[in-house]
Amino acid sequence: MLRSSQAGLDDLRLVQGFRAGDAEAVSRVIELCLPQIRHVLFAQFGLSQEDGEDVLQEVRIGVWRGAGRFRAESSLRTYVIQIACNKVKDFTRWRRRHGQRWQPMEENSETAAVADPSDRTLDKMSIENALNQLPARQRQVMDLYYRGGKSYQEIADELGIAVGTVASVKADAMAAMRKIMSSETPGASGRSE
Amino acid sequence: MSERNRVAACPSAGRLVALVDRELDSDEEAAVRAHLESCERCRELFSGLAEMAGAAETALGCLDDERIAALVDRTTGRFTGGLSDYQFDRARAHLAQCDRCRVKVEALTRACRAPGSVRQWLGRLVVPADAFRRGLRTPVLRWTAVAAVAALGIVLTYMFGGHGGAPLPSGRDMTVAREGAEREYGPAISMAVAERSGAEPPEDGARRDAPAVRPTDAEAVRTPPSTSDDLVAPRLAPPSQTALMPGEDEMESRAAAAQSDLDRARKNGDAAGEARAALTLASLCHRNEEHEEAAGYYRQAAAAAEAAEEEELRVDALTMLGAVLAEIGEVAQARQELEAALQLAREVGYTDGERTAQVQLELLGEDGE
Numbered sequence: 207m208l209r210s211s212q213a214g215l216d217d218l219r220l221v222q223g224f225r226a227g228d229a230e231a232v233s234r235v236i237e238l239c240l241p242q243i244r245h246v247l248f249a250q251f252g253l254s255q256e257d258g259e260d261v262l263q264e265v266r267i268g269v270w271r272g273a274g275r276f277r278a279e280s281s282l283r284t285y286v287i288q289i290a291c292n293k294v295k296d297f298t299r300w301r302r303r304h305g306q307r308w309q310p311m312e313e314n315s316e317t318a319a320v321a322d323p324s325d326r327t328l329d330k331m332s333i334e335n336a337l338n339q340l341p342a343r344q345r346q347v348m349d350l351y352y353r354g355g356k357s358y359q360e361i362a363d364e365l366g367i368a369v370g371t372v373a374s375v376k377a378d379a380m381a382a383m384r385k386i387m388s389s390e391t392p393g394a395s396g397r398s399e
Numbered sequence: 400m401s402e403r404n405r406v407a408a409c410p411s412a413g414r415l416v417a418l419v420d421r422e423l424d425s426d427e428e429a430a431v432r433a434h435l436e437s438c439e440r441c442r443e444l445f446s447g448l449a450e451m452a453g454a455a456e457t458a459l460g461c462l463d464d465e466r467i468a469a470l471v472d473r474t475t476g477r478f479t480g481g482l483s484d485y486q487f488d489r490a491r492a493h494l495a496q497c498d499r500c501r502v503k504v505e506a507l508t509r510a511c512r513a514p515g516s517v518r519q520w521l522g523r524l525v526v527p528a529d530a531f532r533r534g535l536r537t538p539v540l541r542w543t544a545v546a547a548v549a550a551l552g553i554v555l556t557y558m559f560g561g562h563g564g565a566p567l568p569s570g571r572d573m574t575v576a577r578e579g580a581e582r583e584y585g586p587a588i589s590m591a592v593a594e595r596s597g598a599e600p601p602e603d604g605a606r607r608d609a610p611a612v613r614p615t616d617a618e619a620v621r622t623p624p625s626t627s628d629d630l631v632a633p634r635l636a637p638p639s640q641t642a643l644m645p646g647e648d649e650m651e652s653r654a655a656a657a658q659s660d661l662d663r664a665r666k667n668g669d670a671a672g673e674a675r676a677a678l679t680l681a682s683l684c685h686r687n688e689e690h691e692e693a694a695g696y697y698r699q700a701a702a703a704a705e706a707a708e709e710e711e712l713r714v715d716a717l718t719m720l721g722a723v724l725a726e727i728g729e730v731a732q733a734r735q736e737l738e739a740a741l742q743l744a745r746e747v748g749y750t751d752g753e754r755t756a757q758v759q760l761e762l763l764g765e766d767g768e
Binding site: 246250272275276277278279280281284285287288289290291292295330333334337348349351352353355356357358360369370373374375376377378380381383384 | 411412413414415416417420422447448451452454455456457458459460461463464465466467468469471472477478481482483485486489490503506507509510511
């Protein structure tokens with residue numbers, strides 16, 4: 207169906223194939239982005255050949271993982287380069303701490319974030335934990351609003367409910383999360399410090 | 400006021416949350432704010448909700464890889480159709496309060512400036528099709544500001560269907576072509592218009608311009624976009640519906656087909672056919688930055704359209720002639736062609752053409768200043 211071997215990065219079929227997680231399409235995307243990935247790893251971040259090849263392997267894995275989830279919000283190239291930047295960041299952070307050959311972590315960016323004391327990890331964890339305990343509809347509204355970056359109107363349209371209902375569900379969700387958080391971590395109130 | 404009345408007037412928690420999220424329209428917002436002034440209980444509730452919302456925004460609103468990529472694409476003008484204006488504003492507002500995401504955006508912006516990437520990314524702007532590159536300069540990877548999206552709409556429309564007796568583009572075709580142009584040529588176009596409007600560099604814009612609160616109130620949403628905004632950031636269909644740009648082989652074959660159509664039309668005395676074929680060739684040359692050759696074909700198209708009494712075609716040809724002349728610095732002559740196009744468009748009630756000519760003239764006006 208898709209002659210990926212000839213498709214360019216801006217080829218509609220390639221984008222569709224990538225979104226569908228089609229193996230040929232994903233390989234083609236990686237192939238097309240390879241020169242720039244290499245440039246980022248070796249020229250911009252100055253990785254050694256050995257480290258760079260390790261990170262490159264992680265980038266490939268990251269792109270494969272991301273393929274089926276791609277929403278076509280960005281260009282494929284920028285998306286892939288972002289994955290590469292993340293992997294370099296994971297690598298340099300790991301190297302700083304361990305000073306030895308890299309052993310990549312699963313889902314690097316997220317786990318690395320948790321390990322970084324400069325991040326507001328406690329907040330993030332407790333809020334996510336509270337979010338996960340919400341009833342389905344409340345969680346859905348919170349997800350669409352915060353993670354999806356959608357407006358009340360867009361959420362209302364998507365869920366087939368009134369805009370006012372979105373607001374009240376969100377208010378209930380926030381009250382519930384506050385309650386969950388204060389019962390689980392006494393003193394926590396969503397404040398970061 | 401009795402306690403009962405005061406409580407009855409209290410806004411619901413939903414309205415307070417909507418205020419926190421700037422989702423109320425300005426009248427409602429003023430009313431709720433006025434209530435908060437006088438009701439301590441609601442003030443406390445509001446402040447608790449605002450605190451929770453801030454924490455949730457920071458913890459949950461972090462931008463994922465794709466959103467970061469989309470933000471960088473849009474601020475650099477590389478690909479602008481992927482995010483709605485609302486999502487873009489929200490993402491920028493998040494950046495204002497999240498160092499972690501901001502660092503990621505800055506790193507990606509730098510990484511995307513890797514040497515060679517611009518050429519790769521704009522590679523398809525350069526069409527090394529020898530069939531229609533006749534003694535021309537090396538193509539330049541830049542469209543000047545005057546070649547705005549509306550004009551590209553014409554370029555693309557004729558490049559795709561303007562020859563071989565194809566029907567004239569309808570308003571809808573033009574819109575689709577324009578959207579395609581924006582999607583495919585987003586980088587060049589957005590950069591050109593940003594350059595022109597004195598916009599701040601994208602990476603600075605992303606950092607400094609991010610609003611402290613989300614600009615999502617109804618007023619902001621209802622504000623009609625300025626001309627350039629309208630051109631640069633239309634609400635586009637997801638990039639999954641139409642692929643307008645052909646590959647190089649197709650460009651080459653279109654050029655060859657248009658040339659043969661032109662020869663045939665002239666031989667048969669078919670002025671309308673000649674006009675369309677000339678416009679196609681002009682569009683291909685224009686796309687390839689072959690300005691003088693493009694101007695020649697546009698002139699030929701305008702003259703043939705006049706002979707055929709194809710007035711809309713003539714408007715398009717004159718408009719594009721004006722655009723290409725402006726690009727090579729022939730401003731006075733460009734103005735003359737554009738004014739002629741505008742006048743003719745008004746006379747024949749060709750509103751799309753009128754708008755395009757108007758936009759070109761406005762851009763020219765800025766040039767002259």
